[in-house]
Amino acid sequence: MGSCVSIESATAAAQSKKIDQNIKAEQRQAKFQQTVKMLLLGAGETGKSTILKQFKLIYGTGYTEEERIGYKTAILANVVTCAKALVYAMDSLKIPYGFEPPPLKETASGAFGSAFRSHASLNQPEKESGDTGSVRSLNEGKELGRVAKSAEEAYYAAGGENRQSGPSPKAAQVIRGCEMSFCFGIDESVPEEVIESIKTVWQDSGIQYCYSRANEFQLFDCCAYFLNDLDRITDPKYIPTDSDILNSRVMTTTITETKIKIQHVLFRVFDVGGQRTERKKWVPYFDDVDAIIYMVAISSYDQVLVEDNATNRLEEAMTLFSSICNHPIFASTAIIIFMNKIDIFKTKLKTVPITKYFPKFKGPNNVDKGSAFFASQFLALNANAKRKIYVHFTWATDTKQIKKVLATVYQIITSSNLKGAGM
Numbered sequence: 001m002g003s004c005v006s007i008e009s010a011t012a013a014a015q016s017k018k019i020d021q022n023i024k025a026e027q028r029q030a031k032f033q034q035t036v037k038m039l040l041l042g043a044g045e046t047g048k049s050t051i052l053k054q055f056k057l058i059y060g061t062g063y064t065e066e067e068r069i070g071y072k073t074a075i076l077a078n079v080v081t082c083a084k085a086l087v088y089a090m091d092s093l094k095i096p097y098g099f100e101p102p103p104l105k106e107t108a109s110g111a112f113g114s115a116f117r118s119h120a121s122l123n124q125p126e127k128e129s130g131d132t133g134s135v136r137s138l139n140e141g142k143e144l145g146r147v148a149k150s151a152e153e154a155y156y157a158a159g160g161e162n163r164q165s166g167p168s169p170k171a172a173q174v175i176r177g178c179e180m181s182f183c184f185g186i187d188e189s190v191p192e193e194v195i196e197s198i199k200t201v202w203q204d205s206g207i208q209y210c211y212s213r214a215n216e217f218q219l220f221d222c223c224a225y226f227l228n229d230l231d232r233i234t235d236p237k238y239i240p241t242d243s244d245i246l247n248s249r250v251m252t253t254t255i256t257e258t259k260i261k262i263q264h265v266l267f268r269v270f271d272v273g274g275q276r277t278e279r280k281k282w283v284p285y286f287d288d289v290d291a292i293i294y295m296v297a298i299s300s301y302d303q304v305l306v307e308d309n310a311t312n313r314l315e316e317a318m319t320l321f322s323s324i325c326n327h328p329i330f331a332s333t334a335i336i337i338f339m340n341k342i343d344i345f346k347t348k349l350k351t352v353p354i355t356k357y358f359p360k361f362k363g364p365n366n367v368d369k370g371s372a373f374f375a376s377q378f379l380a381l382n383a384n385a386k387r388k389i390y391v392h393f394t395w396a397t398d399t400k401q402i403k404k405v406l407a408t409v410y411q412i413i414t415s416s417n418l419k420g421a422g423m
């Protein structure tokens, strides 16, 4: 009996040891299969959905041919929307078709000649410029005003909205009359006449000058990317590339959750709509958030919101950031700011002085000073001095750059240093 007991207790002990081992293994497994709830937050058009696409491209299986074809409609809709925006802006800004802006008077910096960007150069981020901008801003502002005035005079002399003649005004008429209904059927394409009309106006010097003033109206950032490549994207056999998908613009109106496994961590990534009306939908997703990527379009310093056509986009981004980063519910959430659209920012700095929109900025108007200034403006909004907020300067449509950035983000989120960083 005694031996029986001892055998039983030995068995029980062995079983209990096994259970303990299993529990430990499960615990290890649980630790190993860490889940991270991540929100992509930020105002509208800052690049949240673009980053989500990058997650899928870099860590997922990418896009199938069927999914790619699904983007065709959105891309063609982008093309027509951009063409319409330009054509309407020609009348609101009072620019005649064929307008050739007179060369700007040179300053000591000799940089005026570059004030009007040509569409051919707009797809590529340019090399960092020197200290152009702050010194010339005042004179250049006057010069640009003079050119705008001469455009307006020429506009009225040419017959204004309804009486301009020639191929471009005729093409503009076709674009104005184009219905967006083709957008709803995947197999339908944009009528040939509309495509030809878009090509005609995009070549027009007046439209190009109008494009150089795009901050004065609402125009998608992907405008030049697609309008420079119309032959390719309107080919019946066209299948969107990764880059085309990344550059396409579809406003988010439904919050989505995407699960992405990176090594042993399962990321639950939530992409939200950033425009004001969309933000009402955010709150139910605020519980138990491990990390937030807060997107800022640093290039939007000279633009106003789509929602009210009045508020500076970066001012809005700062107000929103302040409410997010100081919200008690996010007290222990890792916050990483992506100062995005750095490619557009670099190009814009050559012609648009930051001081004109943010007089606090003391220049010089270059990438280093400009990006450091805006980063510091955001970081200063954090009321908890002990908390570390991470900042990255990003180009969301560039997979190579984002791959590196996301690898660093992964390290930040999974590293134990987070605890020491006020989390």
Ligand SMILES: Nc1nc2c(ncn2[C@@H]2O[C@H](COP(=O)(O)OP(=O)(O)OP(=O)(O)O)[C@@H](O)[C@H]2O)c(=O)[nH]1
Pocket: 042, 043, 044, 045, 046, 047, 048, 049, 050, 051, 220, 221, 222, 246, 247, 248, 249, 250, 251, 252, 253, 272, 273, 274, 275, 295, 340, 341, 342, 343, 344, 394, 395, 396, 397
């Ligand atoms: N050139 C350039 N374009 C970018 C960059 N990031 C995003 N875009 C473009 O900007 C547009 C808006 O990007 P989205 O990702 O749709 O912006 P969002 O934040 O999801 O906008 P909402 O859904 O309205 O909140 C798209 O056409 C993108 O291709 C960037 O770093 N550089």
Ligand SMILES: [Mg+2]
Pocket: 048, 049, 050, 250, 251, 252, 271, 272, 273, 274
């Ligand atoms: Mg979106």
